Structure formats: structure tokens, C-alpha cells
Amino acid sequence: MWELFTHPSNIVFSISLCLMFLFGLFEIVLTILGGGSQGFLDQFLPEDVGHNAELGVDADAGIVTRVLDWLYLGRIPLFVWLIIFLCVYSLLGFAIQAVVNQMTSMMFSAWIIAPACIFLCMPFVRFSAMLIARILPQDETTAIYSDELIGRTATIILGDARPQSPAQAKVKDQHGLTHYILVEPEQDEIFSQGQSVVLTQKTNVGFQATML
Structure with a gap:
């Protein structure tokens, strides 16, 4: 397991996992101190991301906004979403590399597996963010999607x-x-x-x- 973590082909996933733990610890400390990361990074998101439902059934969003909304960006704090992404991205990368190594005694090059996992992990990131969004307290709204x-x-x-x-x-x-x-x-x-x-x-x- 340690060899998998320290292998040069997995350096990106190792860094992502470490960042996830650091960000998670930072979030816990802020919460204990009575704060939190809510709104800390959300100012960098487009204004209409995560609020399409509030625009009513006739709302029209651009393709970028639709993609970000599909990923549940804006529906949970961006800092929390980033922690989810780093966790899913790194674990998926390690899992793929472990399976490939078990079957072939080799691993994908970091130049191949690192960018590929960005796309492969997105459905899992969306599903995880959707679950977190249901747990986190939300402002009540009567707006709906069409x-x-x-x-x-x-x-x-x-x-x-x-x-x-x-x-x-x-x-x-x-x-x-x-x-x-x-x-x-x-x-x-x-x-x-x-x-x-x-x-x-x-x-x-x-x-x-x-x-x-």
C-alpha cells in the first residue's frame, strides 16, 4: 500500500489526498471556532450557478452554467466541494492504478492517468456532492426545476x-x-x-x- 502511495506515477493522487486531509482539517478548525468556509471561495463562482431553480421554470442557462450546476457547484460550499473532489479523484486514481498493477505489474504514466481521472471521477463527485447537499442545512425555497x-x-x-x-x-x-x-x-x-x-x-x- 505504501509503495502505491509513493510511486512516481501516483504522485498527483498522493498530493490530492494530502490536500484533502489538510483542507478537511482546516474546515473542522474553522467550524470549532464558530466559523466555516461557507462563502469563502463561492465568490469566484458565476452568480447564477446553483440558483437556476430560483429563476423559475422558464430559466435559460448557458452550457458552462449547466455543467457547473450538474456538478452541484454552488449548491454546497465550494470549499466542501473541493474536498469532495480531491477525495474522490485521489481514491479513484489509486484504485485504477492498483487494479492495473495487480493485472500487469505495471502502472499508467502519471501524464495519462492524472488527466483521465479528472473526467472519470466527475460522476462520482456529483453523486457525493448530491448526498452532502441533502445533509447540509439549506435555505427553504419553493422554486422548482421545470x-x-x-x-x-x-x-x-x-x-x-x-x-x-x-x-x-x-x-x-x-x-x-x-x-x-x-x-x-x-x-x-x-x-x-x-x-x-x-x-x-x-x-x-x-x-x-x-x-x-
Whole structure:
């Protein structure tokens, strides 16, 4: 195990693991002193990262913002996210190198495995950050993502909805709040004003739905 930790091919993972412990210790000390790293690094994030849900169902975010939001950046303190990343990145790197060494008695070059693990670890980082986000105390909000409306019943309130010709409808979310959206039939049918439909999927302008 110690040879795996000190091997030149794993130097990046060793440094990452050491940094993770140092940052974790720093966070614990700040917490004991009554502070914490909340907001310490978050000022470097784009303002809309982690707040897309607060913009409502019609919010439009850029690709960079979507990627950062997918990684749960902004939903937990950036310092905590960095600790998670360093931990997952280093452990995944060591695990891959250990398996390769067990099978071939060799290891990947640091120039290959170090950048590769950055991409490979991201799904695990997202999952870990998602779990931490559920544990950490959050400000209560009634804002939602538009995908959360899928499966709910909407009512056509203005005009008739036809394929490629949506009509306005209203739908209530899990908080009991009403949202006004555009709805079109998923099949070749017509939704009349006052008719209730079930939202099935998102479109570029609104939602598709089927008859209730």
C-alpha cells in the first residue's frame, strides 16, 4: 500500500489526498471556532450557478452554467466541494492504478492517468456532492426545476393545442403554486380549452402532453 502511495506515477493522487486531509482539517478548525468556509471561495463562482431553480421554470442557462450546476457547484460550499473532489479523484486514481498493477505489474504514466481521472471521477463527485447537499442545512425555497412538472396534470386555459401549435395551460407544482406554460399534444390530437392533460416531456418552448 505504501509503495502505491509513493510511486512516481501516483504522485498527483498522493498530493490530492494530502490536500484533502489538510483542507478537511482546516474546515473542522474553522467550524470549532464558530466559523466555516461557507462563502469563502463561492465568490469566484458565476452568480447564477446553483440558483437556476430560483429563476423559475422558464430559466435559460448557458452550457458552462449547466455543467457547473450538474456538478452541484454552488449548491454546497465550494470549499466542501473541493474536498469532495480531491477525495474522490485521489481514491479513484489509486484504485485504477492498483487494479492495473495487480493485472500487469505495471502502472499508467502519471501524464495519462492524472488527466483521465479528472473526467472519470466527475460522476462520482456529483453523486457525493448530491448526498452532502441533502445533509447540509439549506435555505427553504419553493422554486422548482421545470422537469419536476412532468407527470403533473395541466389544464388548457387559452386556445386549442395542436401538434407544433401549443396553447397556454396552467399546472400546479408540489408546493401548490401555479405555473403558466405552453402545451402541445404528444400524439396527433387536439386539446380543447378547459381540457385536463398529463405533461409527458419538455420541448424547446414548453411541454408535450397526453389526454388524462
